[in-house]
Amino acid sequence: MKSILFFLLGLALSLSGQDQNIIQPERIESTVQKSNLNRIVFLDKVIPMENLKETDFMNRITFQDDKDFDVRVFMDNSLVNYLHRLDPSLSVDELLQKGNYQFTFYVDGKLIYRENLNPGAGKADAKTSKTTFRIPFISSTSEDSWGRYLWTRFYLANEGIDVLGPGNHILTIEIRPYLEAPTLQTGKVIAKGEINLVVQQKEIPEQLISIQKIKPGSGWEISKDKFDTDKIRLLNRKIAENRFKDITSIIVIKNGKLLIEEYFNGSGRDSLQDTRSVGKSFASALTGIAIRDGYLRSEYQHLNEFYNLKRFKNYSSEKDHVTIKSLLTMSSGFEGNDDFPDSPGNEENMYPTDNWIHFALDLPVALHKNWSYFTAGVVLTGDILEQSVPEGLEKYAHKKLFQPLGIERYKWSYTPQKKPSLAGGLRMRSLDFAKFGQLYQNKGLWNGNTILDKDWIKKSFHNYFPDHDNFDGYGYLFWRKVYRTSNRIFETYQSSGNGGNKVIMCTEIPVVIVITAKAYNKPYAHSQADKIVQEYLLPAIDKP
Structure with a gap:
């Protein structure tokens, strides 16, 4: 009798479970x-x-x-x-x-x-x-x-x-x-x-852990400031153990002098680092230079001053009101968001086309212009510069930015029209990326000459999105990032590229940090770079 009761109870429970199913x-x-x-x-x-x-x-x-x-x-x-x-x-x-x-x-x-x-x-x-x-x-x-x-x-x-x-x-x-x-x-x-x-603890040779001595010929005065060598040795160990992956270089400039210069994974001082979207920040700098030289009136100029927008698809009056500033702040309203694969203006849809400018201008514009990461908008910025400056963007960038900074070896990526692409992919030496960062630390001065107006830098390092949930802020193609160590808070603005590439300018201490890496499309790329900065570099160098 008891076995029958158990059988019926089990059957009831089984049928009850089946009733909860939507599919067998x-x-x-x-x-x-x-x-x-x-x-x-x-x-x-x-x-x-x-x-x-x-x-x-x-x-x-x-x-x-x-x-x-x-x-x-x-x-x-x-x-x-x-x-x-x-x-x-x-x-x-x-x-x-x-x-x-x-x-x-x-x-x-x-x-x-x-x-x-x-x-x-x-x-x-x-x-x-x-x-x-x-x-x-x-x-x-x-x-x-x-x-x-x-x-x-x-x-x-x-x-x-x-x-x-x-x-x-x-x-x-x-x-x-x-x-x-x-x-x-x-x-x-x-x-x-x-x-x-x-x-298990990995056995790492001492030469991979020890702090790399700065060799002559860097083009920088070598800093005599002290830093926590134990922190940097521990960082080097983690890179050697592959606990921080695909790192190729770390540069620290303090008070305008070279404090740390380290290379990893076959990279060296003369390697041209592929920093991907770090190059977008150069679009910001070149726009500021073009405005200073009078080739652009201001960042408030509208797209319809440069293009007959009615010739392109999805024309609306909203498209007429898109400004250069909105392209620089990623808030133009174009239906493009690189963070969403289904977005019509996603950069992966742009690259296979034979004209990236037409691709961008054909996109519809939304009424509500929120922030969205839009690479094609930076391509438009580059094309506006190409139209506006004498002899084209490539020669202008060399004459007005690279040559004054003493940057001789670099390599552009190009659009299908063989024009420099400001979307990213600009390659140069890590020490030269540090020069770009130091220019901003110098408030636009280099060797006594003004390359960028300090007011432009102030605009570039302003947070236009203080209430955004997903990041600390965004300026003129520069990210705002706040790091927190056990002792203090550090506000920075930075150029950032796929793979964990960073050119970081601290706003309250005289420090520039460059990290280059090849962790392209890896989910840990940016988080590990941020961890290197927050847990190792800033604590090591923040000494009186």
Whole structure:
């Protein structure tokens, strides 16, 4: 009698669970999965599900960032059904458009990182019917997956690499369903697992840790100021251990003198560094010079002074009112946002075209002109300069900016019309990028000559977006960034480019910092550069 009651109760619970489903999940046939429901298990090799045995599960792994670190997730239902329980009113398609998995990473019991996986991550059929999936966090064959980028964001961009220092650590991961409809809802934990990670201290040769001696012929007077050498040695160790990845140079100028000059990963003093969008700030400088020379009246001139806008697609009177200033502050209102792949004016849509100016001018303009990162707008700025200055932009830049600064070796990127592209890609030596930064520190003076008006620099280093949620501010193609050390707060304005490239000008101390790197399109690129500045360089050099 008792066994019949248990059977009926189990049947009722089963039917109740089925009633909550919006779609029928796959049947759970695997005995391994049945024995490990709602678990995350860890593997040190790639094993197909049909070959997986419990003896393959790892409780302890010696962590190496070039070896397989694989996980398998076992659930008792499919993701879309978990999401359905959060909002039964939504269809399957709506659930998949508004929700996915939430991952939470703990190290030694401390919450380190939480991420709501982008709804587009993962295949739709895997989220509708599958009850198990694999994540290759680290792949010895460089297998591409959303899991690889998730791990990179945890490990390199959000403190994972710091808390997983040499020694033994317990890594715990929890997975929940989340739904943004419209406010964030999260469900209960649907899978959890932990692994003992053993992180070994790498043996690094002393020559890679020691502070590099500044060689003669830099073109800079060498500073005699003291700095915390232990901090810089620790920074060098982390670069050598590949804990800070793809760094190619670090330059520090203090009081107009060269304090630190370091090169890494095969780079050197004569290397032309590809700093990508750092070059956008040169568009700002050249616009200021052209205004000072009288070739432009002001940054308040409108686009219709330079183009017959009615000849281009999507004409509206709003387009007539776009100013040079709005291009410099990324607030022109053009339907272009490089942060969103679906934006019609995204830079990746521009590059394949045969005329980038026409591409930009063909875009519609919105009524509400909010900030959005719009590379094509900087290309327009370059074309306005090309039209306005004598002998064209390339010769003008050489005569008015590079030559006065003593910058002899540099390389432009070009538009399809063979004109200098101010979108980015200007290459030069790290020490020459430092000259550009020092020019702004000097309030536009170089060797007693005025290259930039100090009022233009004041405008360039003004925050036009003080209430923006996602960054500290933006000027005339310069980012405002605030760093916080244990002792004080440092306001900076900086040129910033893909890969973690920076030319940083401190506003309250006489310091210029250049960081060059090749972490192109990597999620950790800018966060690691900021960490280098905030946790190593500023504390090391901020000495009386």
